[in-house]
């Protein structure tokens with residue numbers, strides 16, 4: 001008799017959770033998403049490079065047109081750091097197409113597609129228990145729900161991973177991302193002209209900065225607004241400075257990210273001084289007009305994704321460094337693969353065997369990305385051997401498969 005497999009609960013309603021929700025719903029499963037945040041998520045001020053694979057899958061399988069949530073650029077442009085020029089001097093330029101979303105523009109497009117009838121906010125999963133062929137899910141507020149399968153898409157600090165695979169831990173990479181976002185319209189004409197239509201790289205001593213345009217978040221930013229997303233990766237010693245930096249204004253220590261507005265003033269002031277000393281005028285202007293915040297850069301070594309009738313996807317399964325710019329595409333591909341594996345298992349086969357094959361494929365992909373991210377991070381942040389345009393240092397492009 002084919003296994004009972006209809007009802008699926010997803011823990012975490014961000015990108016990976018919504019990819020899985022849409023893919024599984026499309027495949028005919030009953031899907032419910034439980035998100036810890038008290039209400040639908042708002043942009044965290046981040047930008048996302050949209051890989052061709054992600055754009056293609058969203059368009060083909062979810063009927064979401066990338067033009068609705070992404071900007072398009074035509075150049076990669078490198079600017080000299082301040083030590084080499086006081087001006088915005090272009091040191092390298094190459095024609096290169098790129099699509100970029102803001103965190104919020106992608107999230108809103110996904111949520112609109114999934115709908116909010118089965119998207120429940122304010123529910124934080126605290127643990128699960130497999131009972132026969134079901135999984136019981138417990139939430140902090142006392143709710144207990146049962147499903148045939150649970151997908152954990154609860155991010156880099158995943159409760160699911162902690163429970164199911166406790167040896168897979170966050171490993172701090174030795175540097176953090178200082179991030180900022182500003183409306184393009186607020187910038188001077190010279191800066192706008194330089195940043196428009198390009199992904200900008202700047203490589204000061206043992207660090208690197210990236211800037212690119214992204215769409216605003218529908219319903220929050222002005223209609224049609226373009227924003228400039230800026231990231232500066234800076235080394236921070238784990239033994240001496242990290243804990244203090246990652247303690248917010250209210251005295252709470254955050255392992256992975258402090259939101260804009262909650263950084264201690266002393267660190268913002270230090271950061272702004274470093275920006276003026278090391279980055280070219282265009283980047284100084286962007287960071288000066290934004291409210292900077294910090295995310296630590298970590299690896300979570302890929303190992304296992306399947307634990308009986310519970311699976312991990314997205315950053316919960318493995319977190320790779322952002323230099324590869326493909327975590328969302330990886331999560332999307334895993335979501336579609338999961339829907340195919342479960343559909344096949346539902347009609348004929350063996351859930352365990354199908355999930356094991358899915359796991360082998362996606363752990364291998366995550367491992368490739370982890371290794372590539374570490375190599376790029378090391379060349380930029382440790383060795384200082386970055387060469388503009390070097391093929392081994394460009395991000396992975398996940399090709400579209402048909």
Ligand SMILES: Cc1cc2nc3c(=O)[nH]c(=O)nc-3n(C[C@H](O)[C@H](O)[C@H](O)COP(=O)(O)OP(=O)(O)OC[C@H]3O[C@@H](n4cnc5c(N)ncnc54)[C@H](O)[C@@H]3O)c2cc1C
Pocket residue numbers: 011012013014015016017034035036037041046047048049050123124125126153154155156158159177231295313314315316322325326327328329331
């Ligand atoms: C600096 C930086 C730059 C990046 N740039 C790119 C890029 O260019 N391209 C790219 O593809 N990726 C990029 N990424 C990675 C990308 O942001 C993530 O991989 C992507 O957003 C997928 O995240 P996720 O859904 O797995 O996790 P998250 O976005 O972290 O979502 C997890 C969700 O689960 C919820 N949750 C957590 N615990 C619980 C619980 N117990 N119960 C219920 N809900 C819970 C959280 O509230 C959250 O909404 C970048 C990351 C960083 C840090």
